[in-house]
Amino acid sequence: MEKHVCGILVATQLMGAWLAAAQTKTYSTTEQHPSAIHVIAKSVAAVSTGDTDPAIAISARYLDFATVPVGGTSTLSLTVQNAGGGIIAGEAKVSAPFSVIRGSPYVLGSSQSRVITVQYRPYMAGMNMTVMRLTGGGGASITVSGSAFPARRGEPALPRNLRLLAVR
Numbered sequence: 001m002e003k004h005v006c007g008i009l010v011a012t013q014l015m016g017a018w019l020a021a022a023q024t025k026t027y028s029t030t031e032q033h034p035s036a037i038h039v040i041a042k043s044v045a046a047v048s049t050g051d052t053d054p055a056i057a058i059s060a061r062y063l064d065f066a067t068v069p070v071g072g073t074s075t076l077s078l079t080v081q082n083a084g085g086g087i088i089a090g091e092a093k094v095s096a097p098f099s100v101i102r103g104s105p106y107v108l109g110s111s112q113s114r115v116i117t118v119q120y121r122p123y124m125a126g127m128n129m130t131v132m133r134l135t136g137g138g139g140a141s142i143t144v145s146g147s148a149f150p151a152r153r154g155e156p157a158l159p160r161n162l163r164l165l166a167v168r
Contacts, residue, residue: 054108055084056137063132065120065146072151073121078142080106080134081113090136097122098130098144106136122148 059079068074080103082088091105103116122128129145 052085054082054086054088054110054137056088056090056134056140057081057083058134058140058142061142063118063142063144065144067147067149068120068122069151070122070125070148073119074146075101075117075119077103077115077117079113079115080108080140082108082110082137084137085110088137090134090139092116092118092132092134094118094132094144095130097128098132098146100132118144120144120146122146124148125150
């Protein structure tokens, strides 16, 4: 009686990991074994490929600077992290009277994070609201807002260069 062992690898990829297993035994005669092929399943450890897409994660979706006098400044920070694999290369962009003063642009490997500091410097009284955009890893949006009041009561809320013209 001749017995042959033949290995067959059956593989599938599931969520970035490869899973595989199967071995067959074949016999030269079917008289001794009515079924000529037996499949023996074996468990195999999952091996990660390490290839997952970068994914941006942020610590805040809203930055509220509250009230600030015209010409004054206020700063707030948030954290951006690569919650996936690979590398995120991006930057934070926001319009005036807000500005990114630290932490941009950024390059983040898997699980790395960076603190981004945003400044609010209003030049006239009123409410300001806009969206700060983060690029890379799918991107993210953060609403930023603040309100400004005149520095001194009774003084018009005009930028400095216009105040000089108004006095003349």
